Amino acid sequence: MxxxxxxxxxxxxxxxxxxxxxxxxxxxxxxxxxxxxxxxxxxxxxxxxxxxxxxxxxxxxxxxxxxxxxxxxxxxxxxxxxxxxxxxxxxxxxxxxxxxxxxxxxxxxxxxxxxxxxxxxxxxxxxxxxxxxxTSKLGQGQTCALAVSSWPRLNSSASPAGLKVFSNYHNGRLGTIDARSRGADWPVFVNANGEVTESSGACIVMVVDGTLCTPDPGSGILDSITRRSVFELAAEAGIPTRTRRIERTELYLADEVFLLGTAAEVLPVVSVDGFAIGDGAQAGPVTRKVESLYHQAVRGALSTHEAWLTAVEPGSA
Structure with missing residues (x-):
């Protein structure tokens, strides 16, 4: 940045x-x-x-x-x-x-x-x-490529995944350096069992048969506020959601994949380890729908989620 x-x-x-x-x-x-x-x-x-x-x-x-x-x-x-x-x-x-x-x-x-x-x-x-x-990436058509990191996810029994501290994020830094050395944008971290956890400072969501699937908390992930928000919006829109263990090869075969987080917002993924996701060039239909819902929510265009927003008048202090 x-x-x-x-x-x-x-x-x-x-x-x-x-x-x-x-x-x-x-x-x-x-x-x-x-x-x-x-x-x-x-x-x-x-x-x-x-x-x-x-x-x-x-x-x-x-x-x-x-x-x-x-x-x-x-x-x-x-x-x-x-x-x-x-x-x-x-x-x-x-x-x-x-x-x-x-x-x-x-x-x-x-x-x-x-x-x-x-x-x-x-x-x-x-x-x-x-x-x-x-500058927000929402609605700008940005995409990214992922690579499974040679660095595993930080072991939650050594330092809790729910602890959002700078020292935990050195794991993310090493993974990002590794991914970019191999031509990708962001890493995919797997745990000691080879299960998908998250990316560097972002959640990973895959879409299979129209259902949003994300790793469960026991996989070793941060409890993401953005993910909670998006899954609530998706459920309200009739998009099924599921939290479960995910193997890395499932990402290769997923219909769609995207990253979620404050910084990532909703960022479509077009490839994982060289495997094309969807058409390999742009966001799929479910990802676009989720991105639109999230964009409406953060800009205050959804009256159903006013409780999520703290409205401030610039220059009022």
Missing amino acids: TMPAERPGRVIWRDGEFIPWDDAVVHVNAVGHASVSAAFEGVHAYWSPTRRQLLGFRLRDHMRRLVDSLRLGSLRPSFDADELTAAAAGLLARVGAPGRDVYLRPWGFAAGLHREQMVPAGTRAEVVIDSWDF
């Missing part, structure tokens, strides 16, 4: 205050060990041209997961999910602008200077929320 130029007057939320972006610094010695247990979230806020508002998508759900990740990592957050949701909305009001979608990056790390290799349990977590503009 290419970072855009910073806009003048940009601010960041840090431990209860909105401060100038340039002032949000820590000492270099506070970075290394404190980052080991650092937890994070990625949240999108979509501009609604009809409502003239920024719509934060499932803000509280993401903040609840952030707090849970910090607690599972034995850090002590000073803010609850409601307080962090209000902070994120306040930041959107300050940094948002008409016509622009915004990416929020809330994260927490061990506060203070740490020279011990292991940050002690119960250490207070400093929490910050950063933001930048992003």
